[in-house]
Amino acid sequence: MNLLSPLFLKSVKVRKKIICFDFDGVIHSYSSGWKGPRTIPDPPVPGMIGYLFELTQTYGVEVCIHSSRSKHIFARWCMRRWLKKNAGMLWYEGLEKIKFPRNKPPAFITIDDRAIQFEGVKIPINELLNFQPWNKRNAKNSDNPGTPLGRNTSCSNKKIQ
Numbered sequence: 001m002n003l004l005s006p007l008f009l010k011s012v013k014v015r016k017k018i019i020c021f022d023f024d025g026v027i028h029s030y031s032s033g034w035k036g037p038r039t040i041p042d043p044p045v046p047g048m049i050g051y052l053f054e055l056t057q058t059y060g061v062e063v064c065i066h067s068s069r070s071k072h073i074f075a076r077w078c079m080r081r082w083l084k085k086n087a088g089m090l091w092y093e094g095l096e097k098i099k100f101p102r103n104k105p106p107a108f109i110t111i112d113d114r115a116i117q118f119e120g121v122k123i124p125i126n127e128l129l130n131f132q133p134w135n136k137r138n139a140k141n142s143d144n145p146g147t148p149l150g151r152n153t154s155c156s157n158k159k160i161q
Helices: 006-011 048-057 075-087 125-129
Strands: 018-022 062-066 109-111
Touching: 048 062, 048 075
Parallel strands: 018 062, 018 109
Antiparallel strands: none
16 A cells, blocks of 8 residues: 555554643743632733744644643633633634643643653652742742752753743
């Protein structure tokens, strides 16, 4: 069978890379804290909507937004409505394809403000117990505000434009 034939291409499901984003603290600024699963009062984290657009449209990545809210009735609809409202015309130019799954998908990578990357060694307990998300840290908690408690990571600490 010819590998480029339409029949073959239909029979093979080519999977895009999935990048899963947490909602609160990553896309939604979450500056007011938790107000309930269907109450989303704050603006987006600066630059994140453009970043999602670039990932989906320029790089063809499948973006999923998953949250602790996702299990609550109508909460996924509320997150979707919030994104549509805050994305403006970018919603109609491609962001409407973003998925809001109930369960965490099998992602290539997950972006979350309350996670530490496991590097094959135990993370010091004091680091776990003193962890703060990026938007709650201040200069006294870290020599490098772009990494959790000053951990040496390969990620850039540049803010999203």
